[in-house]
Amino acid sequence: MSMIAAAGPTRVTADPIGAALGELPVLVPVRPEHVPLAVRAVVVHAKQEWPAGAVCRNDRAPHPCRLARWGRRVLLAAGVFEERIHLLVAGGDPYASPWP
Numbered sequence: 001m002s003m004i005a006a007a008g009p010t011r012v013t014a015d016p017i018g019a020a021l022g023e024l025p026v027l028v029p030v031r032p033e034h035v036p037l038a039v040r041a042v043v044v045h046a047k048q049e050w051p052a053g054a055v056c057r058n059d060r061a062p063h064p065c066r067l068a069r070w071g072r073r074v075l076l077a078a079g080v081f082e083e084r085i086h087l088l089v090a091g092g093d094p095y096a097s098p099w100p
C-alpha cells in the first residue's frame with residue numbers, strides 16, 4: 001500500500017468521526033490523573049502537514065482531531081497556559097510535565 005495520496009488536490013477539512021461522535025467530555029474540575037493523559041493526547045495527536053492539509057500524525061484525521069481537542073481543553077481547564085501547550089507539542093515528549 002502506498003503512503004502517497006491519490007492524485008487530486010483534495011483538502012482535508014471534514015471531521016467525520018468528530019461529527020458522528022461529538023466532543024469528548026471534560027470533567028471540571030479537572031482530575032489530576034487526567035492531566036498526564038491530556039499531555040499525551042496533545043503530543044501524540046500533533047499536527048502533521050500533508051499536501052492535502054493538516055492531519056493528526058497519529059490517526060490521520062483532520063487536525064485537531066478529537067483527542068487533540070480534548071487534551072487541549074483539559075490542559076486549559078487545568079490552568080496550563082496556551083504557550084506551555086505549544087511547548088509541550090514542540091518538545092514531543094508525551095510524558096513531559098505540563099508544569100514548568
Ligand SMILES: [Zn+2]
Binds near residue numbers: 065067
Ligand atoms: Zn489524533
